[in-house]
Amino acid sequence: MTNDAILVTITIRLGLSFLAAFALGWNREELGHPAGLRTLVLISISACTAMLFADWLLVQTTDTGNSLTKLDLMRLAQGVLGGIGFIGAGTILKQGNIVRGVTTAATLWLSTVIGLCFGGGAWELGLAATLVGLVTLQALGRIESIIHRRHYGIVTIAFGPDLAHGHLLDTLGELEFRVQSRMLKAGADQSSLRCVGSYRHADPDWPIRLLARINATDDVTEVAWEDLS
Numbered sequence: 001m002t003n004d005a006i007l008v009t010i011t012i013r014l015g016l017s018f019l020a021a022f023a024l025g026w027n028r029e030e031l032g033h034p035a036g037l038r039t040l041v042l043i044s045i046s047a048c049t050a051m052l053f054a055d056w057l058l059v060q061t062t063d064t065g066n067s068l069t070k071l072d073l074m075r076l077a078q079g080v081l082g083g084i085g086f087i088g089a090g091t092i093l094k095q096g097n098i099v100r101g102v103t104t105a106a107t108l109w110l111s112t113v114i115g116l117c118f119g120g121g122a123w124e125l126g127l128a129a130t131l132v133g134l135v136t137l138q139a140l141g142r143i144e145s146i147i148h149r150r151h152y153g154i155v156t157i158a159f160g161p162d163l164a165h166g167h168l169l170d171t172l173g174e175l176e177f178r179v180q181s182r183m184l185k186a187g188a189d190q191s192s193l194r195c196v197g198s199y200r201h202a203d204p205d206w207p208i209r210l211l212a213r214i215n216a217t218d219d220v221t222e223v224a225w226e227d228l229s
Contacts, residue, residue, distance in 0.1 A: 012123075013123075014118075016127070017047070017115045020114045021111045021114065023134055024134065025038070043112055044111045046080075047116045051120045081109070081112060084108060088104075088106075107137070152197070154197075155195045157194075157223045157224075158221045161190075168220075172197070178199065180197050182196070190221060207227065
C-alpha cells in the first residue's frame with residue numbers, strides 16, 4: 001500500500017469515527033449530561049487511533065520466516081474497553097437510592113466500540129452501530145417521555161418542635177411521593193427533614209402542588225424542592 005493510500009485510509013477511518021461520535025455526543029450534549037460532545041468524540045477518535053496503531057503493529061511484526069513475533073490484536077482492544085470503564089464510572093452519579101448517568105456511561109462504551117470498528121476497517125459494522133445507537137437514544141427517549149415514567153426529586157422541610165416528622169412522611173405518602181432515603185436533623189427550636197424519592201405524575205406542576213400542601217401544614221417554616229429527573 002502506498003503512502004497516499006495509507007493517508008486516505010487513516011483520514012476516512014478517523015473521519016467516520018468523528019462523525020459517529022459527533023452524532024451520539026450531540027444527543028448527550030442537548031440533554032446536559034456530563035459526557036457530552038467533546039468527550040464522546042475524543043473517546044471515539046482515541047479508540048480508532050488505537051486500532052490503526054494495532055494495524056500498523058501487525059504489518060511491522062508480520063511473520064516473514066525470520067521472526068517468530070506474533071501479535072494478538074484483541075489484547076489492545078480489550079485494554080481500550082477496560083480503560084474506558086473508568087471514564088464511564090465517573091459519569092454515574094448516586095444520590096441515596098437513585099442512580100443517574102448509566103445511559104451516558106453506556107453511550108461512552110458504544111462510542112468506543114464504534115471507534116474500534118472504524119479503526120479496524122469494519123466501516124459497515126461501525127455505521128450500523130451508529131445508526132442503531134441514534135435510534136436507541138432518540139426514538140426510545142421520546143417513548144420514555146410518553147410512558148408514565150418515574151421522576152425523582154428531593155424535598156427539604158424545616159419545621160418546629162410541635163410537628164412530628166412522621167406526620168410529614170405520611171403527608172408525602174398521601175401525595176404519592178415515594179421516599180427512598182431520608183435524613184433528619186433535630187434542633188431545639190427547629191428541625192429539618194430531607195427526603196430523596198420518586199413520583200409518577202406526568203404534570204410538570206406537580207412539585208409545586210406538593211410544596212403548597214406541605215407548606216400549609218402547621219409548624220412548617222420552610223420547604224424546598226430539588227428536581228433530579
